[in-house]
Amino acid sequence: MKNINFSIPAHKVTAIVGPSGSGKSTIFYLLERLYQLSEGEILLNNININEYPLDEWRKQIGYVMQESGLMAGTLEENLVYGIDENYEIKDLEYAASISNSSQFISKFESKFQTQVGERGVKLSGGQKQRISIGRALLRDPNILLLDEATSSLDSESEFYVQEAISKLIKNRTTLIIAHRLSTIKNADQIIFLDNGVITGIGKHDELVISHEKYRYFVQTQSFD
Numbered sequence: 001m002k003n004i005n006f007s008i009p010a011h012k013v014t015a016i017v018g019p020s021g022s023g024k025s026t027i028f029y030l031l032e033r034l035y036q037l038s039e040g041e042i043l044l045n046n047i048n049i050n051e052y053p054l055d056e057w058r059k060q061i062g063y064v065m066q067e068s069g070l071m072a073g074t075l076e077e078n079l080v081y082g083i084d085e086n087y088e089i090k091d092l093e094y095a096a097s098i099s100n101s102s103q104f105i106s107k108f109e110s111k112f113q114t115q116v117g118e119r120g121v122k123l124s125g126g127q128k129q130r131i132s133i134g135r136a137l138l139r140d141p142n143i144l145l146l147d148e149a150t151s152s153l154d155s156e157s158e159f160y161v162q163e164a165i166s167k168l169i170k171n172r173t174t175l176i177i178a179h180r181l182s183t184i185k186n187a188d189q190i191i192f193l194d195n196g197v198i199t200g201i202g203k204h205d206e207l208v209i210s211h212e213k214y215r216y217f218v219q220t221q222s223f224d
Contacts, residue, residue: 001023001026001027001196002196002197003197004023004193004196004197004198005198006191006198006201008173008175008189009173009188009189010173011171011172011173012173012174012188012189013169013174013176013186013187013188013189014174014175014176014187014188014189014190014191015175015176015177015178015183015184015187015189015190015191016175016176016177016178016190016191016193017177017178017184017190017191017192017193017214017217018192018193018194019194019195021195022193022194022195022196023193023195023196024177024193025147025177026196027175027193028063028145028147028175028177030042031049031061031143031145031175032058032061032063032145033049033050033054033057033058059139059141060141060142060143061141061142061143061144061145062135062136062137062139062141062143062144062145062168062172063136063144063145063146063147064129064132064133064136064144064145064146064147064165064168065132065147066147066177069132070116070119070120070123070128070131070132071118071119071120072115072116072117072118072119073115073116074110074112074113074114074115074116075105075108075111075112075113075114075116075131076092076112076113078116078120078131078135079092079095079096079112079131079134079135079138080092080135080138081135082135082139083138083139087138089112091138092112092138094137095134095135095137095138096112096134098133098134098137098164098167098168099130099131099133099134099137099164099167099168100130100160100161100163100164101127101130101131101134101164104127104130116128116131126158126160126161129161130160130161130164133161133164133165133168134164136168137168141172142172142173143172143173143174143175144168144169144172144173144174144175145175146165146169146174146175146176146177147176147177162182162183178190181218181221184204185204187203187204188203189201189202189203190202190203190204190207190214192207192211192213192214194213199211199213200214204218
């Protein structure tokens with residue numbers, strides 16, 4: 001990353017786009033404090049994020065990865081993983097409903113006690129992503145990091161996942177590593193990264209006019 005500087009508007013959607021290796025995931029890792037900054041700072045409401053205890057900071061964040069992070073165990077265990085607060089069955093049902101998981105969970109004989117297998121092998125790709133979204137919803141985070149979860153899904157699964165994401169992001173500060181033009185066009189702000197440098201910030205229509213490489217990406221649908 002080289003001299004990057006940007007602001008994330010609260011309760012809005014910011015899409016991060018750019019070629020492979022441009023630094024999109026690095027921004028997520030820095031926000032999660034998986035990496036420490038060598039210089040500069042990240043502020044939340046003018047407070048350096050390093051001033052928050054690490055566990056308190058990460059409780060504010062929901063992260064849905066491109067590869068769903070499921071583990072061997074039940075659906076319930078995967079939904080509540082990392083959640084300290086007490087929960088009830090109605091909380092699981094609500095998360096399943098919003099994440100569009102209720103329909104397939106209801107078909108399992110053991111419902112939320114269904115074993116998913118190592119890395120969720122007994123579920124389809126779309127089902128695994130919806131469980132990951134349900135987990136993020138149960139955390140009720142202030143900040144959402146979405147490494148857009150639909151790039152490897154078939155069209156039907158993508159529809160259900162996109163619908164779940166649209167419910168999840170309401171009234172939350174959301175950053176999306178974006179691969180789909182539909183996601184990018186609907187973002188409140190787009191940041192274009194190229195080789196560790198921000199080369200453009202704006203809305204879709206603005207960047208189509210002012211940013212040659214963004215315009216090329218749109219024309220070729222080759223967002224990486």
